[in-house]
Amino acid sequence: MNMPLYLVTGFLGSGKTTFVSRFLERYASAWRLGLIQNEFGPLNIDGRQLRQSGVTFELLEINRGSVFCVCLISSFKDSLCNFVDEYHPDAVLLEATGLADPLGIAELFSAAELQSRLFLDKTWCIIDASTFLLLEPVNHCIRHQIRVADEIIINKIDRVNEQTLYAVKDRIEQLNPAARLTCSMFCDVDLNLDFSTPNCCNNQSIVAQADAVMQTRPSMQTAVVKTTHRISGSRLQHFLSSQGSELYRLKGFVQLADGSAVSLQFCFGETRIIPLMDYSGPTELVAIGPTLSQPSFVNEFRSCFI
Structure with a gap:
């Protein structure tokens, strides 16, 4: 039986690792979880911090670039297949680097070797409400992260006023009117998932939106x-x-x-x-x-x- 893969995107500092920590705390005691952490730099700081929490999970680290980059996607597919075959998790959570452009997800999940093992069940995008209006106009990665998401978590709402929050919501709805919007502080949101039943989110349309791979190495x-x-x-x-x-x-x-x-x-x-x-x-x-x-x-x- 194919296992679900959950994708977490969001720009630098938006709260992705905080969300991942809450996800692991919620489900790791009942399910065997595999976590893939994708760092742009060579050191995986966040992975070590999650290990210190005492929660049990299997970890695959992919450093030195985005897994959706055309230069890494082939080797990442092999690593992901080997990871799944070795640990047989009930579900896999992929935390993409903050610089990831996830439009390459189409190529990733069109691979036959992954289709026989995994299906993309849900995509979250974490947004920092305090920096979004400043960064979104000049960063295409943020826009692409929003466009492929099933659910968008507007995080750090305690740092903005109502007028700013309204503007953030309005812009996000322009970019992805179909996504569910959730507001949070410290990514404290309800997670109600059943790994044995495919999520009802429209992940096929997500992949269809990304049918042309546009990923290039970020200018960072x-x-x-x-x-x-x-x-x-x-x-x-x-x-x-x-x-x-x-x-x-x-x-x-x-x-x-x-x-x-x-x-x-x-x-x-x-x-x-x-x-x-x-x-x-x-x-x-x-x-x-x-x-x-x-x-x-x-x-x-x-x-x-x-």
């Missing part, structure tokens, strides 16, 4: 920092505050000078630092932005070293 750059140097908290804050529009996203783990470790999440100027109780690894960070240079970024980050 990544930079990776990995060091055993201890990091000054005050210098780190200064470093983050000095970053301009060229830094979209920065996430990872940091070993501070006082011996503590933290999880760092930086997205479009907003920073979240969360203490970690059981992380003993090095400082590891992945940065994403349109004009980043690996050597320049790493050299600048050295100012945070003790």
Whole structure:
């Protein structure tokens, strides 16, 4: 029997991993779940954080680009088939990179080897209400993510006023009038799925919308920092505050000078630092932005070293 695959899309920092965490908490105790995490950078920070939650699931990591890119889609099909054959999950959840253009989904699910194993049951798109109106006009990936979605979750509604929320809803309905809209904070939404019964969402029309594969490698750059140097908290804050529009996203783990470790999440100027109780690894960070240079970024980050 073919198993359902659920696709989660959304631009950088919209809340995809928070949604995935809630999905796993809701279903992992009753069902055998396979999770595919697709990162644009070479380090899978989010996968390690989900592992620390204690929830049981099988994980396939696909790094260094979007799985819907024409240059990766063939190898991803092979990896997905092997993953399904090895673990036999009841359902598979695919968290796409925030830079993914999911119109390549047509080519992916037209492959005979996948049709005999999986069917696309539902697609969620997570939207950050606080940045959507700024980013959507200049980013075709966001528009394509919305157009292929069954359900669109407008997240972070606590950060906008009613007028902005109305404008966000209006624009989304223009792009995909058939999708269900749900508003949330921290992706706290109702999930009522039965993995043994195909979802009633119109996934055939979703694939039909994407019958021409338009994916190309996004015009984004990544930079990776990995060091055993201890990091000054005050210098780190200064470093983050000095970053301009060229830094979209920065996430990872940091070993501070006082011996503590933290999880760092930086997205479009907003920073979240969360203490970690059981992380003993090095400082590891992945940065994403349109004009980043690996050597320049790493050299600048050295100012945070003790």
